[in-house]
Amino acid sequence: MRKSLYSRFDDDELILRDELAIDRTLLANERTLLAYLRSGVALVIAGISIMHFANEMWFWAVGVACIPFGAVTGVVGVIRYRRIGRSIDAVRRQSPASRIK
Numbered sequence: 001m002r003k004s005l006y007s008r009f010d011d012d013e014l015i016l017r018d019e020l021a022i023d024r025t026l027l028a029n030e031r032t033l034l035a036y037l038r039s040g041v042a043l044v045i046a047g048i049s050i051m052h053f054a055n056e057m058w059f060w061a062v063g064v065a066c067i068p069f070g071a072v073t074g075v076v077g078v079i080r081y082r083r084i085g086r087s088i089d090a091v092r093r094q095s096p097a098s099r100i101k
Contacts, residue, residue: 022091022092025084025088026085029081029084029085029088032080032081033078035077036073036074036077036078036080036081037074037077037078039070039073039077040070040072040073040074040077041070041074042070043066043067043070043073044066044067044070044071045070046063046066046070047062047063047065047066047067047069048067049063050062050066051063051064
């Protein structure tokens with residue numbers, strides 16, 4: 001079985017510094033998701049724009065290629081966000097502060 005990225009913290013109690021680091025990591029994960037989604041939308045819009053204004057066939061083909069690449073970029077971003085989110089949740093669950101709530 002593959003170990004989690006945060007498995008080294010399983011036996012240790014998290015201190016305030018570690019809790020704050022988890023919060024920063026959570027925000028960075030959300031920021032990265034938004035960057036993936038922004039890039040995906042930009043690729044789709046670029047593809048549609050290129051197709052609309054293209055006069056040559058090869059240029060039109062580039063526009064058609066941008067659309068699925070944009071969709072794939074968004075899907076990859078969501079997959080990575082969820083995977084890292086599960087790792088962050090695993091660390092947060094073992095935190096003493098989360099047991100009190």
